[in-house]
Amino acid sequence: MFNHLDKSTYLDAKKKVPLKPIIAPSLLACDFSRLFEESSSVLSADGGASEWLHVDVMDGHFVPNISIGSVVVSSLRKALPQAFLDCHLMVSHPEQWVDDFASAGASQYTFHIEATTSPKGLIDAIRAKGMQVGVALKPGTPASSVFELCDADLVDMVLVMTVEPGFGGQSFMSNMMPKVLELRTKYPALNIQVDGGLGPSTIAAAAEAGANVIVAGTSVFRAPSRKQVTDELRDCVAKAIATRSHL
Ligand SMILES: O=C(CO)[C@@H](O)[C@H](O)COP(=O)(O)O
Numbered sequence: 503m504f505n506h507l508d509k510s511t512y513l514d515a516k517k518k519v520p521l522k523p524i525i526a527p528s529l530l531a532c533d534f535s536r537l538f539e540e541s542s543s544v545l546s547a548d549g550g551a552s553e554w555l556h557v558d559v560m561d562g563h564f565v566p567n568i569s570i571g572s573v574v575v576s577s578l579r580k581a582l583p584q585a586f587l588d589c590h591l592m593v594s595h596p597e598q599w600v601d602d603f604a605s606a607g608a609s610q611y612t613f614h615i616e617a618t619t620s621p622k623g624l625i626d627a628i629r630a631k632g633m634q635v636g637v638a639l640k641p642g643t644p645a646s647s648v649f650e651l652c653d654a655d656l657v658d659m660v661l662v663m664t665v666e667p668g669f670g671g672q673s674f675m676s677n678m679m680p681k682v683l684e685l686r687t688k689y690p691a692l693n694i695q696v697d698g699g700l701g702p703s704t705i706a707a708a709a710e711a712g713a714n715v716i717v718a719g720t721s722v723f724r725a726p727s728r729k730q731v732t733d734e735l736r737d738c739v740a741k742a743i744a745t746r747s748h749l
């Protein structure tokens with residue numbers, strides 16, 4: 503399993519070696535009264551087999567919903583010292599929470615490009631605290647808004663939202679796939695995450711467009727076999743990566 507300090511995925515992207523499929527179940531769809539069991543069920547080898555855990559942080563301002571904050575990340579880190587905690591900050595002032603999430607043990611800090619006027623300063627602050635950096639785009643935000651950051655190799659991952667952020671269980675927006683394809687064409691070695699409505703019926707479109715990091719909440723946590731769905735998602739991404747590498 504992945505140590506949260508393990509930078510292998512980031513280094514892979516820097517070294518331009520082939521991308522890895524990464525599945526990140528969103529805890530928003532789990533039973534929060536059993537957070538540890540739910541988290542370990544998707545990470546452990548026999549209950550599940552995911553690489554990352556996706557933690558959705560909502561402030562009731564950037565999005566019309568409130569979820570969880572750094573205290574929960576801190577508890578997860580203590581209970582799951584090796585887990586890669588992929589934190590998706592749907593908050594209006596992402597600069598405000600960098601220190602708290604770093605102290606809590608977040609592995610990656612993904613902020614929304616729409617929520618900041620100084621992304622480079624924010625990225626510096628995130629890196630200074632030892633976290634990987636992700637930048638997220640709402641459905642209405644063009645890929646070009648992160649070209650400058652990607653061209654300068656400042657981010658480890660771009661998150662393309664495939665629903666309006668704020669709630670789990672929404673329908674996948676297939677019209678976001680040209681955005682994923684545009685990013686993949688320009689940045690062959692970048693981790694590109696998709697988030698919202700991903701599951702067995704939508705994974706092919708996302709994988710073929712070029713996404714390699716897949717957030718899946720409802721489809722994993724509500725499945726009869728979480729491991730089976732996780733493996734199905736990963737296989738589909740792996741096939742798409744292999745196909746692209748032979749083109
Ligand atoms: O960031 C978000 C929603 O804002 C996501 O991470 C969702 O929580 C994904 O849930 P499903 O659509 O897979 O149920």
Ligand SMILES: [Fe+2]
Nearest residue numbers: 558590697717
């Ligand atoms: Fe998310």
